[in-house]
Amino acid sequence: MTDNTGRTDRTDGDAGTGPGGHPRSHTAGAFDIRNFIGGLIGIYGIILVLVGLFGDQSLDKTGGVNANLWAGLIMLVGAAAFMVWARLRPIVVPEHVDAYDDDPTRPAPKRRTGGH
Numbered sequence: 001m002t003d004n005t006g007r008t009d010r011t012d013g014d015a016g017t018g019p020g021g022h023p024r025s026h027t028a029g030a031f032d033i034r035n036f037i038g039g040l041i042g043i044y045g046i047i048l049v050l051v052g053l054f055g056d057q058s059l060d061k062t063g064g065v066n067a068n069l070w071a072g073l074i075m076l077v078g079a080a081a082f083m084v085w086a087r088l089r090p091i092v093v094p095e096h097v098d099a100y101d102d103d104p105t106r107p108a109p110k111r112r113t114g115g116h
């Protein structure tokens with residue numbers, strides 16, 4: 001079957017391919033490293049915001065600026081940027097990846113003789 005873009009849509013029930021005969025793929029989702037980075041930066045940002053609001057502000061050491069509050073807010077913005085980036089441009093992971101053949105020009109690792 002051909003749609004108005006000229007692509008052929010295969011619907012022959014092949015489990016290894018998706019629409020158009022291309023291999024199926026899925027996104028990394030929660031396992032995307034940007035989610036972990038954004039989450040950790042966000043946790044530290046929340047802690048710094050809370051310390052900036054409720055803790056000792058030490059304004060005399062920072063020239064009158066609440067450094068913890070501002071650093072926490074900036075970290076929260078950075079964490080949100082990572083999360084939005086991961087949501088808008090997800091990592092696509094192919095369903096099946098062919099194994100690479102060993103390169104005969106690359107030397108193999110040397111095995112150690114002895115017990116270890």
